[in-house]
Amino acid sequence: MVGNIAIGDWSSRFMVAAIIQGLLVTILTLSIVIGQMYVKPEVSRVIAFGSAGMWFTMGYIMYVVVGVIGVAVSALFYHYLEHTLTAAYRGIARYLAWTHLIMMNVGITGATWLMMYGGYEAAKVMLPVNVGGLGLTAAEAHEVLAPLVIPIAAFIIVLAVGVVLGGIGFMVTYRNSMKTMRIAKR
Numbered sequence: 656m657v658g659n660i661a662i663g664d665w666s667s668r669f670m671v672a673a674i675i676q677g678l679l680v681t682i683l684t685l686s687i688v689i690g691q692m693y694v695k696p697e698v699s700r701v702i703a704f705g706s707a708g709m710w711f712t713m714g715y716i717m718y719v720v721v722g723v724i725g726v727a728v729s730a731l732f733y734h735y736l737e738h739t740l741t742a743a744y745r746g747i748a749r750y751l752a753w754t755h756l757i758m759m760n761v762g763i764t765g766a767t768w769l770m771m772y773g774g775y776e777a778a779k780v781m782l783p784v785n786v787g788g789l790g791l792t793a794a795e796a797h798e799v800l801a802p803l804v805i806p807i808a809a810f811i812i813v814l815a816v817g818v819v820l821g822g823i824g825f826m827v828t829y830r831n832s833m834k835t836m837r838i839a840k841r
Contacts, residue, residue: 669730676722696787701778710774718767742832751824758817765810773803
């Protein structure tokens, strides 16, 4: 026991990760808002333009939903198992929990930040020259996005594998806790 946090407390680890992701999204949001005064073309133009700028918008929304809220919800699952059912993560389940924590956070951060970067850069080249763009066509703008598709897909696979392995860890731990409860009732 360290302070009030038990060693091996996965819900706390995931909450810390959610807080860190929340801090990153706050810094990102402040950068976007403050950048409205200094960055040309402004992110608001990229978002309003749509088209390739939707990659930016979807990346930002998915980062908030999965990177912050999804990680925090994962903490609730771990809390339920560890504190409500008093189930301990042991053996393979412990490794699956570590894999879940690392792969989920790396996957969502990598995929969404690349989407935001690619969306901004691709939409920027499509905007008219008089607002800071290059006035290129959609086909030319997609040449900016094309090199990012495979890395984004790879990060999404990392995210998905982490979540699936975490789910397997949940099931293993839950099943073990049910066996322990049945034995204790006898």
